[in-house]
Amino acid sequence: MKIKDAIFEVLEKENKPLSVKEIYLQIIENQLYNFKSDNPEHIVRTLLRRQSENINFPSSRKVKYFTFLEDGTFWFKDKPYISKQKNKNLPKEKLPYDEIVDLQKKYNHTLKKLILNQLSNIEPEDFEEFCRKLLSVYGFKNVKVTQKTKDGGIDGYGELKIGIATMLVAFECKRWINTVGRPKVSQFRGDIQGKYQQGIFFTTSKFSKEAKDSSLQSGAVPIILIDGNSIVDLMMEKEFGVEKIELPIYSNALDLILQKE
Numbered sequence: 001m002k003i004k005d006a007i008f009e010v011l012e013k014e015n016k017p018l019s020v021k022e023i024y025l026q027i028i029e030n031q032l033y034n035f036k037s038d039n040p041e042h043i044v045r046t047l048l049r050r051q052s053e054n055i056n057f058p059s060s061r062k063v064k065y066f067t068f069l070e071d072g073t074f075w076f077k078d079k080p081y082i083s084k085q086k087n088k089n090l091p092k093e094k095l096p097y098d099e100i101v102d103l104q105k106k107y108n109h110t111l112k113k114l115i116l117n118q119l120s121n122i123e124p125e126d127f128e129e130f131c132r133k134l135l136s137v138y139g140f141k142n143v144k145v146t147q148k149t150k151d152g153g154i155d156g157y158g159e160l161k162i163g164i165a166t167m168l169v170a171f172e173c174k175r176w177i178n179t180v181g182r183p184k185v186s187q188f189r190g191d192i193q194g195k196y197q198q199g200i201f202f203t204t205s206k207f208s209k210e211a212k213d214s215s216l217q218s219g220a221v222p223i224i225l226i227d228g229n230s231i232v233d234l235m236m237e238k239e240f241g242v243e244k245i246e247l248p249i250y251s252n253a254l255d256l257i258l259q260k261e
Helices: 003-014 020-029 040-050 097-120 124-137 182-192 209-214 228-238
Strands: 066-068 074-076 141-145 156-162 165-174 198-203 223-226
Touching: 003 020, 003 040, 003 074, 020 040, 040 066, 097 228, 124 141, 124 156, 124 165, 124 198, 124 228, 165 182, 182 198, 182 209, 182 223, 209 223, 223 228
Parallel strands: 165 198, 198 223
Antiparallel strands: 066 074, 141 156, 156 165
């Protein structure tokens, strides 16, 4: 029997809302579940909170089985209960937490498209400088953009320290709309073979399947492919070229205060 099933059995047997402690003690008394924890009551509380429809927080579950009532007890989500004290159904209000999460996802998706569109329309030299700064933010040292007349087929290079060793890395930048195919990746590899230990290929567009398949080959310099979506993801991860806005969103934790000892 799972903990959720044990909670179900206790509530059905008692046929009334119960506090976390009351549910936990009933589970122990009736030997419904064998806890393997130093704080088993906390396990029961956590499950109830995560699966209660009117208690939402980042780690709560999408599927809800319970509801948190105004007197600090828990009851089945879809099973009405008549309060003996007030002789009415206890109110159940749903907060639009999922709507907030969905709206945040839509906002981020739109923002990523906007940023990528801006990157796709800057000058090639500016995109190379952008990639140089992005690599620097990621821990690369001595990152430089090459001069156009002396680039040898690469747009820039830098150093990446791994343990006690330092790896020489070259990078190529294609501010493109069309998909980057295998020939471009192979050409870049040929340009850096024997000179650098790794290559990084940036593009504001996408890579073809053949290009992806050829990026890592036995005995050849590995080429890391970073497409437009990945570039924006790296920007957000390092907060590079974006600013994080903290919006305080509070979740109901009154059950932690009202729980009966």
